[in-house]
Amino acid sequence: MNMxxxxxxxxxxxxxxxxxxxxxFLRNQLKGVPKSMIYRIVRKGEVRVNKKxxxxxxxxxxxxxxxxxxxRIAERDEAPVSAKLDKVAALNDCIIFEDDYLLVLNKPSGTAVHGGSGLSFGVIEGLRALRPEARFLELVHRLDRETSGVLLVxxxxxxxxxxxxxxxxxxxQKDYLALVRGQWQSHCKVVQA
Structure with a gap:
């Protein structure tokens, strides 16, 4: 165990x-701590707000x-995401807009938006590695790993x-476009949602 x-x-x-x-708030403050443990310490009264x-x-x-x-949480074997990794460094080239409030990224296909389920790397972890001085970077929405497109942070x-x-x-408004090969026959499938 690691304290x-x-x-x-x-x-x-x-x-x-x-x-x-x-x-x-606690999930952000206690990175790596399971949600179940966070709920347990709140329920037991170990977390207090204004002494209550x-x-x-x-x-x-x-x-x-x-x-x-x-x-106390178990020590993780994973090393933090390095800003030197090719995938992380490539994220810099994917940024299409940035100001003090928002970062807009053209997420490449094949890259997850966040780690988990066996993945140690995602766009948000990569951006945090690139910008260690940033106090706050959070996904506004998600895109599937195999979907490319605009991602708001x-x-x-x-x-x-x-x-x-x-x-x-x-x-x-969110628009999804699909690129298909050949002619798309109108009687095959029309999706309007």
Whole structure:
């Protein structure tokens, strides 16, 4: 076992972190800690907000003081994603737009958007390796591994919330195009959704 977090940590919630659920906040703070363990420490009252017990669905407010207990997790054999890997370095060439709030990437086919299910590398891990100074990089949406196309990555929590709201309210338009070989017969298949 590896003691990743050896002492109690007190975090004051900034304005751009307000509005998110405590469980999501903890998942970001305690990288590599299983969700089940995060829910367990919240349920047992080890996580406190303003010195009080809270439920996992509690929404953080600006100025809240969060007590994060020491957490033990098994040491992982995986090395962190290196910015020198060819795939990671190639992501720089895929960026088609960037400002203070948003990064727009032309995701290549065959690259997962995030690691997991046996994959140690995904676009988001690669971007975090390329930009170690970035305080916040989160996927706005996902694309299948074999699908190429535009992928939005929020650089600020406020941008992520605004873009998620646009997706929820269907104020954002997403178009999917398929490239086929030969003539597509209209009687074969028409998809309109």
């Amino acid at each position: 990743n977090n050896t002492s109690v940590k007190l975090v004051t919630i900034a304005a751009d972190e307000a509005g998110q659920r405590i469980d999501n 017990r809270i439920k996992p669905e509690y929404k953080l407010q600006s100025g809240d003081e969060v007590r994060i207990p020491p957490v 929020a650089k600020k929590r406020s941008a992520l919330r605004a873009l998620h709201e646009q997706l929820r309210m269907k104020a954002m």
